[in-house]
Amino acid sequence: MAALLGILLVLPMALSDRPFELRMMVVIFLYAMLGHGWNILGGYAGQISVGHGLFFGLGAYTSTMLSLKLGLNPWFGMAAGGAAAAAAGVLVGIPCFRLKGHYFVIATLVVAESAFQLFAAWDWVGGAMGLQLPVQEQGLLNLQFHRNKVPYYYIALGMLAAVTALVWWLERSRFGYILRALRDDEEAARSLGFSPALYKLLAMALSAGIVGVGGVFFAQYVLFIDPFSVLALSFSVVIALIPILGGAGTVAGPMLGAIVLVPISEYSRVLFSGTGRNVDLLIYGFLIMLISVYRPDGLAGLFRARRERRAYVSG
Amino acid sequence: MFTGNPAGRFVVLFCSVFWFGLAHSADEVRVGALYPLSGQVAKSGEDTVNAIRLAVDIINNKYPDLGVPFAATEGLPALGNAKITLLIADHQGSPETGAAEAERLIVQQKAVALIGAFHSSVAATSSQVAERMGVPYISGESEASTLTERGFKWFFRTTPSSRTQARDFFTFLRELNKGSKDQVRTIAVVHENTLWGQEFAKSVEGYLPEFSDFKLVADISYQQGTADVTSEVQRLIAAKPDVVFHASYDAEAILFARTYKQYKFSPRGVMAIGAAFGSSAFRQALGPDANFYLIREHWSRDLASKNRVVAQVAKLYRDRFGKDMDGTPARAFSAMMTLADAINRAGSADPKKIRDALAATNLAPDKLIMPWTGIRFDQTGQNDLTRGIFVQTLDGAPRMVWPFDQAAAKLVWPRPAGR
Numbered sequence: 005m006a007a008l009l010g011i012l013l014v015l016p017m018a019l020s021d022r023p024f025e026l027r028m029m030v031v032i033f034l035y036a037m038l039g040h041g042w043n044i045l046g047g048y049a050g051q052i053s054v055g056h057g058l059f060f061g062l063g064a065y066t067s068t069m070l071s072l073k074l075g076l077n078p079w080f081g082m083a084a085g086g087a088a089a090a091a092a093g094v095l096v097g098i099p100c101f102r103l104k105g106h107y108f109v110i111a112t113l114v115v116a117e118s119a120f121q122l123f124a125a126w127d128w129v130g131g132a133m134g135l136q137l138p139v140q141e142q143g144l145l146n147l148q149f150h151r152n153k154v155p156y157y158y159i160a161l162g163m164l165a166a167v168t169a170l171v172w173w174l175e176r177s178r179f180g181y182i183l184r185a186l187r188d189d190e191e192a193a194r195s196l197g198f199s200p201a202l203y204k205l206l207a208m209a210l211s212a213g214i215v216g217v218g219g220v221f222f223a224q225y226v227l228f229i230d231p232f233s234v235l236a237l238s239f240s241v242v243i244a245l246i247p248i249l250g251g252a253g254t255v256a257g258p259m260l261g262a263i264v265l266v267p268i269s270e271y272s273r274v275l276f277s278g279t280g281r282n283v284d285l286l287i288y289g290f291l292i293m294l295i296s297v298y299r300p301d302g303l304a305g306l307f308r309a310r311r312e313r314r315a316y317v318s319g
Numbered sequence: 320m321f322t323g324n325p326a327g328r329f330v331v332l333f334c335s336v337f338w339f340g341l342a343h344s345a346d347e348v349r350v351g352a353l354y355p356l357s358g359q360v361a362k363s364g365e366d367t368v369n370a371i372r373l374a375v376d377i378i379n380n381k382y383p384d385l386g387v388p389f390a391a392t393e394g395l396p397a398l399g400n401a402k403i404t405l406l407i408a409d410h411q412g413s414p415e416t417g418a419a420e421a422e423r424l425i426v427q428q429k430a431v432a433l434i435g436a437f438h439s440s441v442a443a444t445s446s447q448v449a450e451r452m453g454v455p456y457i458s459g460e461s462e463a464s465t466l467t468e469r470g471f472k473w474f475f476r477t478t479p480s481s482r483t484q485a486r487d488f489f490t491f492l493r494e495l496n497k498g499s500k501d502q503v504r505t506i507a508v509v510h511e512n513t514l515w516g517q518e519f520a521k522s523v524e525g526y527l528p529e530f531s532d533f534k535l536v537a538d539i540s541y542q543q544g545t546a547d548v549t550s551e552v553q554r555l556i557a558a559k560p561d562v563v564f565h566a567s568y569d570a571e572a573i574l575f576a577r578t579y580k581q582y583k584f585s586p587r588g589v590m591a592i593g594a595a596f597g598s599s600a601f602r603q604a605l606g607p608d609a610n611f612y613l614i615r616e617h618w619s620r621d622l623a624s625k626n627r628v629v630a631q632v633a634k635l636y637r638d639r640f641g642k643d644m645d646g647t648p649a650r651a652f653s654a655m656m657t658l659a660d661a662i663n664r665a666g667s668a669d670p671k672k673i674r675d676a677l678a679a680t681n682l683a684p685d686k687l688i689m690p691w692t693g694i695r696f697d698q699t700g701q702n703d704l705t706r707g708i709f710v711q712t713l714d715g716a717p718r719m720v721w722p723f724d725q726a727a728a729k730l731v732w733p734r735p736a737g738r
Binding site: 021022023024027028124125127131132133134136139150151222225226227228230232233273274 | 357408409411412413414415416418419420422423426427440443444447451463465512513514515517518542
């Protein structure tokens with residue numbers, strides 16, 4: 005664990021003339037963080053959402069609008085973006101949590117798609133043309149780095165480490181146990197005196213807030229947002245796919261999912277896509293099929309199965 | 320311990336790809352092309368890249384009979400016949416991926432110039448990377464007006480922006496009004512409400528002060544994908560415009576044309592931006608009612624009647640890719656030729672010299688396959704010699720009717736009532 009962290013801390017030096025790989029690491033960290041956010045609600049509390057792109061987009065739009073209209077600092081925007089996403093999560097959760105199973109999934113999808121349409125038609129937030137953040141003097145204060153992208157790497161790594169620690173703690177906390185109890189048997193949890201509605205809303209707020217903060221980071225990284233890149237349905241699916249592939253309801257799951265999915269999609273695009281035959285997407289889809297057929301519990305299950313087998317042999 | 324499991328195999332794959340070599344020789348000029356080659360617009364992206372491939376092939380090899388610059392020679396003469404190496408990257412329509420790919424092409428693939436990017440949103444982010452790294456960027460088909468309003472020094476655009484396209488509508492009407500007693504005065508705009516439609520409507524409004532002889536009497540937007548446009552057409556009938564400007568995609572274009580007929584709404588002309596009102600789907604769905612709609616286009620094969628080169632290039636494209644060339648590939652072809660011209664004049668593969676040569680570009684119309692009056696960049700990097708054309712469907716076939724001096728068929732105006 006410490007060795008891995010050590011490698012990650014010095015990796016940017018090895019990547020100084022390889023911006024593509026550096027950026028890919030940033031995307032891995034960001035997606036793992038989004039996966040953690042989704043995992044709190046989808047993995048631990050068992051409420052599958054395919055609308056988390058909404059919270060990502062809200063975070064990105066909140067900080068960008070605050071910066072464009074009021075000139076507010078992006079660090080303030082990050083707090084505001086996270087808070088706005090968490091609040092939106094609660095607002096979405098109040099009606100949607102009345103639905104169960106597939107119906108909840110459909111509801112999250114509909115809400116996110118409506119938000120996409122709304123933002124695409126809403127002039128004040130740039131409509132379909134999107135918003136461009138003004139280039140400012142680079143530095144930690146403005147959260148903009150132009151010549152050298154290494155600071156983004158460390159910020160993304162730091163955010164991922166913080167969120168991972170939070171989820172690790174959550175898994176062992178009373179709150180985490182209550183969420184898993186809700187997932188496994190809602191009626192039993194209720195009979196023990198835990199209000200499902202309250203705990204689901206808390207999980208939703210935390211989950212949406214983390215994804216919202218990720219959205220703010222993305223806006224500062226790309227300096228351009230439009231509904232197609234931050235609110236599209238396909239993005240919501242990716243946010244859910246990463247922890248599901250890696251292993252829903254585990255701390256390692258979202259990270260494993262991002263480490264596998266992001267490089268596959270990036271390298272297959274670079275190596276095969278220039279032919280225009282969509283080989284990259286075929287490979288991507290095929291791997292997802294393989295994993296879902298042979299490891300329905302995700303990649304984390306691979307390691308768990310091995311550990312259990314070893315324990316069985318030695319015991 | 321790793322080699323037996325999928326994770327281990329993956330690590331091996333990752334490392335081997337990671338250290339891919341980057342060998343390249345000195346007598347080549349490396350140009351990066353950023354286009355969407357997967358996802359929703361993959362087909363159009365591929366058609367566009369094909370035009371760039373054709374341009375590079377013409378530059379690199381001998382085409383003795385072709386009337387295009389660099390066709391007679393092999394490679395770029397001023398660089399010791401150096402050849403252009405095209406590095407194609409797929410950005411999937413994502414602004415973030417586009418920026419990343421631009422950085423990869425420049426730093427890791429040593430591209431000295433970039434061309435792209437179909438989507439204006441991707442051109443916005445990827446050209447920012449080029450600007451920061453001091454590499455020239457040329458766009459032949461990204462139209463958002465804002466791209467050349469950013470004060471960039473390394474960004475050049477040969478295609479007209481959305482805004483200048485709207486200008487053609489007014490220029491056309493003004494020429495039509497000249498010497499005619501049947502004056503066009505009132506205009507309505509009907510547009511779908513995504514990026515393209517919104518920007519078109521805004522551009523039309525923006526030109527009203529300059530063309531104050533026209534008055535906007537209705538601005539009607541509708542939801543892309545709608546199944547009924549009765550209320551929109553009722554509003555049009557109430558506003559009684561002389562002419563309707565349309566920004567619609569295929570399905571809604573058919574829907575509007577049918578509803579116009581149903582309610583006998585017959586303005587003097589319906590002028591559309593984009594290909595929907597002249598597409599084969601439109602003509603099939605409406606039969607004879609598809610006639611007389613006017614479509615603003617960038618390019619038409621009818622241009623060949625006055626320009627021999629157009630026919631030659633269109634034939635090469637058709638023979639090689641089994642598909643007819645249309646406006647977007649034609650513009651991408653022109654952008655690549657413009658870039659090659661600049662590299663040749665720079666006499667070097669140095670990005671700074673190429674940039675300066677691009678800024679000094681002055682291409683004559685007889686060297687182009689476009690209806691433009693030339694290629695010359697203004698202070699913002701925008702080609703200010705562009706011009707659109709209008710095509711009218713006559714007897715079920717699209718015919719170029721404007722600019723009047725290049726027309727292949729005579730304009731029918733006003734459109735016969737009841738159609």
